[in-house]
Amino acid sequence: MRKMLTIISNVLRASTKKNGAQAVSEGARVVVSSRSYADFTPQASFDIKGCDLHRLEEGPAQQAVLTREEGLQYYRTLQMMRRMELKADQLYKQKIIRGFCHLYDGQEACAVGIEAGINPTDHLITAYRAHGYTLTRGGTVREIMAELTGRRGGIAKGKGGSMHMYTKNFYGGNGIVGAQVPLGAGVALACKYQGRNELCVTLYGDGAANQGQIFETYNMASLWKLPCIFICENNKYGMGTSVERAAASTDYYKRGDFIPGLRVDGMDVLCVREATKFAADHCRAGKGPILMELQTYRYHGHSMSDPGVSYRTREEIQEVRSKSDPISMLKERMLSNNMTNVEELKEIDVEVRKEIEDAAQFATTDPEPPLEELCNHLFSNDQPLEVRGTHPWTKLKSVS
Numbered sequence: 001m002r003k004m005l006t007i008i009s010n011v012l013r014a015s016t017k018k019n020g021a022q023a024v025s026e027g028a029r030v031v032v033s034s035r036s037y038a039d040f041t042p043q044a045s046f047d048i049k050g051c052d053l054h055r056l057e058e059g060p061a062q063q064a065v066l067t068r069e070e071g072l073q074y075y076r077t078l079q080m081m082r083r084m085e086l087k088a089d090q091l092y093k094q095k096i097i098r099g100f101c102h103l104y105d106g107q108e109a110c111a112v113g114i115e116a117g118i119n120p121t122d123h124l125i126t127a128y129r130a131h132g133y134t135l136t137r138g139g140t141v142r143e144i145m146a147e148l149t150g151r152r153g154g155i156a157k158g159k160g161g162s163m164h165m166y167t168k169n170f171y172g173g174n175g176i177v178g179a180q181v182p183l184g185a186g187v188a189l190a191c192k193y194q195g196r197n198e199l200c201v202t203l204y205g206d207g208a209a210n211q212g213q214i215f216e217t218y219n220m221a222s223l224w225k226l227p228c229i230f231i232c233e234n235n236k237y238g239m240g241t242s243v244e245r246a247a248a249s250t251d252y253y254k255r256g257d258f259i260p261g262l263r264v265d266g267m268d269v270l271c272v273r274e275a276t277k278f279a280a281d282h283c284r285a286g287k288g289p290i291l292m293e294l295q296t297y298r299y300h301g302h303s304m305s306d307p308g309v310s311y312r313t314r315e316e317i318q319e320v321r322s323k324s325d326p327i328s329m330l331k332e333r334m335l336s337n338n339m340t341n342v343e344e345l346k347e348i349d350v351e352v353r354k355e356i357e358d359a360a361q362f363a364t365t366d367p368e369p370p371l372e373e374l375c376n377h378l379f380s381n382d383q384p385l386e387v388r389g390t391h392p393w394t395k396l397k398s399v400s
Contacts, residue, residue: 002104003267008030009055016188028334028387031373035370038044039338040068040069040209040237040338040339040340040341041338041339042067042068042193042339043065043066043067043068044065044066044333044337044339045063045064045065045066046063046064046065046066046270046333047062047063048061048062048063048064048265048268048270048271048274049062049265049268049271050062051262051263051264051271051275052253052262052263053260053261053262054251054253054254054256054260054261054262054263054291055258055259055260055261056260056262059262059275059278059288060262060264060271060274060275060278061274061278062367064175064271064273064274065269066221066270066333066334066339068334068339068340070116071330071333071339071340072204072333072334072340072344073332074112074116074269074330075297075327075331075334075340075345075348076348076351076352077112077135077136078108078109078112078269078326078330079327079348079349079352080135080141080325080356081104081105081108081111081112081131081132081135082105082108082327083143083352083353083356084131084135084144084145084356085103085104085105085132085300087103087106087145087356087357087359087360088145088148089103089147089155089300089304091145091149091360091363091364092304093114095302096149096363096364097148097149097162097211098150099161099162100162100163100175100220100234100303100304101148101159101162101303101304102127102128102129102162102163102302102303102304103129103131103298103299103300103304104129104130104131104132104298105298105299105300106296106297106298106299106300106320106321106325106326107129107132107233107235107266107297107298108269108273108326108327109267109268109269109271109272109296109298109329110132110231110233110266110294110296111132111135111136112132112134112136112269112272112326113266113268113269113270113271113272113275113276114136114201114231114273114276115136115137116272116273116276117272117273117275117276117277117279117280118201118280119198120138120169121169121196121198122199122200122201122280123169123170123171123187123188123191123198123199123200123201124137124169124170124171124201124202124203124279125170125171125172125174125180125183125184125187125200125201125202125203125282126173126174126180126203126204127161127173127174127177127178127180127203127204127205127208128163128173128174129205129233129298130162130163130165130172130173130174131144131148131162131165133170133173133203134165134166134167134170134173136285137167137168137169137170137265138167138168138170139155139170139357140164140166140359141156141355141359142358142362142363143155143361144165144359145356145362145363146359146362146363146366147157147160147161147165147188147362148161148162148363148368149363149364150368150369151177151362151363151366151367151368151369152366152367152368152369152370153362153366157369157373157376157377157399158368158369159369159377160173163175167255171183171184171332173247176207177207177208177211178204178208178211178213178214179213180202180203180204180296181202181204181208181211181213181214181217181230182213182216182217183202184200184201184202184203184228184230185200185202185217185220185221185226186204186219187202187211188200188221188227188228188289189224189226191226191227192224192225192226192227197228197284199227199228199229199232199283199284200226200227200228200229201228201229201276201278202228202229202230202231203232203233203235204230204231204232204248205230205232205233205235205238205323206232206233206234206235206236206237206238206243206246206247206252207237207238207239207246208238208240208309209232209234209247209252210246210247210254214255215255217230218230218255218257218259218289218291220255220257221259221288221289222256222258222288222289224288224291225287225288225289226288227281227283227284227286227288227289228283228289228336229276229280229283229289229290229291229292230256230259230289230290230291230292231291231292231293231294231296232253232291232292232293233266233294233296234250234252234266234293234294234295234296235296235298236297236371237298237302237311237312239306239308239334240301240310241311242303242311249265251290251293252293253291253292253293255291256289256291259288259289259290259291260282260287260290260291261290261291262275262279262290262291262292262293263292263293263295264292264293264294264295265295266294266295266296267295267296267297267320267324267325267326268326268329269326269329269330270315270330271287272294275292276292279292281383283291297324299317299320299321303397304314331345338371342370372396372397374396375387375396375397375398376398376399376400377398377399377400378398378400379398380400381400382400383399383400384397384398384399384400386398387399
């Protein structure tokens with residue numbers, strides 16, 4: 001082992017004398033190629049926390065199988081989300097990102113676990129804390145960061161910003177609290193009507209959970225047996241108000257009454273994955289909607305204008321970070337079961353940080369969309385049309 005480390009050290013030392021970043025990259029590739037991963041455990045089983053059940057005789061499995069490839073993929077995505085949000089925080093404080101910006105760090109296991117439990121052909125709609133879901137649904141960090149800075153290369157061409165991002169089968173990013181829930185039921189109705197065995201995951205927060213439109217949607221979805229997974233991401237605070245002060249009942253998974261429900265540990269990616277698989281099977285079996293409450297936690301404030309420590313203590317945030325962090329939890333599982341090692345995870349961390357920095361560089365140098373594109377993309381697959389401007393005598397062209 002000592003001899004191997006000496007060889008690696010010599011390779012890196014020699015590479016740095018060559019030609020800057022390219023030489024270091026060449027040295028890093030030699031290091032990776034010299035390491036064998038044959039001794040790592042390819043697959044392991046883990047006991048996970050059971051779910052609280054409502055109107056269900058049995059719930060998701062309490063043991064989850066994780067392959068090494070899955071674990072590394074989840075780890076990379078979790079880290080990408082975390083680093084992306086921290087970079088967004090930095091750019092916002094530098095006044096490069098303006099307007100509303102709601103960060104997702106701390107809640108990453110929800111998005112990664114949900115995506116691991118459904119199919120790419122399934123559908124998803126969420127509220128304004130949407131950066132993580134844009135990534136798991138196929139968006140790139142580069143597109144997301146450019147959208148945050150309002151640039152032409154953004155995922156909504158610089159016109160949506162933090163709250164309005166879209167990809168195939170992902171319907172946003174919606175800024176009106178709770179309004180995406182009936183829209184999600186509409187998507188689920190389309191899934192049933194088209195008969196493709198698809199479903200819609202419809203997400204909202206604990207702050208929206210008391211709205212009347214959500215209960216109206218529960219009613220329609222249950223009557224029509226829509227393939228809809230309603231998910232309440234309960235991060236304990238609706239803006240600056242704790243759930244105990246806002247809701248007479250904080251058992252959000254029971255709020256559907258006649259709709260079956262699950263309460264899930266939303267900080268554990270494996271718990272979320274297994275619960276989502278269970279819920280998806282329920283919907284695909286024609287049993288109608290199901291409700292999931294993911295108990296999670298946001299590290300930042302509600303938005304960038306909220307420091308997040310006036311209604312909760314720094315000690316509370318630190319305790320969650322130290323005991324329930326989704327990245328640390330997955331990392332510890334993989335290390336303790338010899339599914340990876342610290343060096344391999346550090347390599348991933350370096351790659352992630354480089355991708356984030358490259359995306360941030362693009363997001364600060366890409367041009368803003370030109371004025372003549374202001375009215376474009378009002379409709380999908382339509383012929384160019386004229387749109388009235390700021391007064392009746394001005395006309396602007398719109399193309400899809």
